[in-house]
Amino acid sequence: MKSVSATAPGKIILFGEHAVVYDVPAIAIPVPGVCAQVLVSTAPRGTGILLKNLSTGQMSAVDLTSSDPIARMIRTVLDFARVGALDVTLTLESSIPIASGLGSGAAVSTAVARGLSRFLDLALDDHALNGMVYEIEKMHHGTPSGIDNTVIVFEQPIWFQREHPIEMLSFGAEFTFLVADTGMSALTKAVVSDVRGFYDRHVRFVRSVLDEIAALVVAARSALARGDAVGVGGLMFANHALLQTLSVSSGELDLLVGVARDAGALGAKLSGGGRGGNMIALVCSADAQRISDALYKAGAVRVIETVLRR
Ligand code: PMV
Numbered sequence: 001m002k003s004v005s006a007t008a009p010g011k012i013i014l015f016g017e018h019a020v021v022y023d024v025p026a027i028a029i030p031v032p033g034v035c036a037q038v039l040v041s042t043a044p045r046g047t048g049i050l051l052k053n054l055s056t057g058q059m060s061a062v063d064l065t066s067s068d069p070i071a072r073m074i075r076t077v078l079d080f081a082r083v084g085a086l087d088v089t090l091t092l093e094s095s096i097p098i099a100s101g102l103g104s105g106a107a108v109s110t111a112v113a114r115g116l117s118r119f120l121d122l123a124l125d126d127h128a129l130n131g132m133v134y135e136i137e138k139m140h141h142g143t144p145s146g147i148d149n150t151v152i153v154f155e156q157p158i159w160f161q162r163e164h165p166i167e168m169l170s171f172g173a174e175f176t177f178l179v180a181d182t183g184m185s186a187l188t189k190a191v192v193s194d195v196r197g198f199y200d201r202h203v204r205f206v207r208s209v210l211d212e213i214a215a216l217v218v219a220a221r222s223a224l225a226r227g228d229a230v231g232v233g234g235l236m237f238a239n240h241a242l243l244q245t246l247s248v249s250s251g252e253l254d255l256l257v258g259v260a261r262d263a264g265a266l267g268a269k270l271s272g273g274g275r276g277g278n279m280i281a282l283v284c285s286a287d288a289q290r291i292s293d294a295l296y297k298a299g300a301v302r303v304i305e306t307v308l309r310r
Contacts, residue, residue: 003041006114010034010096011103011151012179012280012306013271015220015239016160018195018246019213020145025161027169027220028151031179031306036094036107038115043087049074054093062090069136073109076132077116080124088119097302099185101272106148109136126153142189157308159221173227175308176285178260178292179271181278182252183301188273191248198246206246213242227310233267233282240269248274256295263287263294 009030016026043050049062051070062068064075070092078086090112096104110133117124133149147160159167199206216235223231240257243249253270260268260281268281283291285307292303 001042002119003039004115004118005037005039006111006118007035007037008107008110008114008152009155010107011148012101012177012278013147014157014280015235016213016217017147017270017272017274018192018243018248019210019217020147020160020162021143021192021195022199022210023162024210024214025159025164025217025221026145026147027157027159027217027224028147029157029177029306029308030151030155031102031304032155033304033306034094034096034102036092036096036104036111038093038111039091040115040119041089041091043089045087047087047089049086050089052089052091054091067139069105069109069139070112072139073112073132073136074116076135077113077120077122077124080128080132081117081120081122083120086120088116090115097181099187099277100181101188101277102179103148103152105140106133106137106152109133110149110152129153140189142192144188169221169224171224171227171308171310173229174285174310175224175229175232176283176288177306177308178265178281178283178288178295179278179304179306180256180260180281180292180295180300181302182250182256182276183299184250184252184276186250186273186276191273191275195246195248209242209245213239216242229266229282229284233265236267236269236280236282237261243270243274250275252276252299253279255298256300257281259294259298260291263291265291 009032014027020026130153157169257268265281
């Protein structure tokens with residue numbers, strides 16, 4: 001009996017969400033403290049493809065004709081491998097919270113595709129895998145920029161700009177981040193569509209905000225490369241303020257950003273689609289526990305610490 005496993009991390013956007021949809025560059029980092037993992041094992045002949053989802057407790061036969069994202073991902077890999085039928089069990093488990101900007105959908109797709117391609121001994125490189133996961137992302141998000149699948153597939157901090165080659169980033173120091181979940185879920189697709197409406201109605205204003213975000217992302221790249229935590233932090237607060245003007249923040253996000261700042265964080269901002277989901281704060285590692293406690297006290301339902309090594 002053959003059995004192979006694969007994992008994919010969560011992710012978080014550090015700078016440039018929403019603006020990235022309008023071709024502004026963005027910076028995103030993997031969050032390895034949460035992940036999706038899949039085990040692919042041989043099943044008795046005639047079983048077909050069985051999916052055991054340990055996170056939901058569900059077990060079901062996969063209907064390859066359905067539009068379910070996992071079924072579509074499996075079908076994409078089987079088509080790539082020119083395999084018509086397969087008897088396998090896919091056991092899936094994910095610790096990535098759903099619909100909170102940590103890339104749960106892209107990570108599940110990536111782990112499933114990686115696990116299955118390893119099981120089939122396929123030569124599927126990360127660029128091809130990234131393209132496949134992006135196609136599935138479109139089902140979740142409509143017109144996603146592609147940032148989620150890219151950072152998750154490559155598992156490295158990235159500089160991402162639509163229609164440009166992906167660049168991997170390295171940093172001049174170790175940075176400690178706290179990712180705090182408001183507990184409110186919001187549909188990225190709906191928020192992206194609201195921003196589009198705002199853009200169409202007030203194109204000059206929104207363009208000027210996007211230009212400011214673009215300048216700030218470029219400055220953030222240099223500050224990260226220099227290891228300038230104070231500089232990065234200031235740019236995070238500035239990015240949050242610009243996202244507020246695009247009306248993608250929320251009372252809960254603003255509260256957590258304020259609490260992080262008052263507790264001594266070097267920077268904080270909402271991350272991802274907004275109107276709920278997560279905020280991210282940059283902290284000195286010695287202050288992480290205290291700031292994390294303050295965030296919980298203010299209503300965060302989960303705080304994940306993630307360290308970016310140089
Ligand atoms: O909510 P998330 O983390 O999936 O991020 C969405 C990021 C947006 O820039 C708002 C949309 C996109 O497709 O890039």
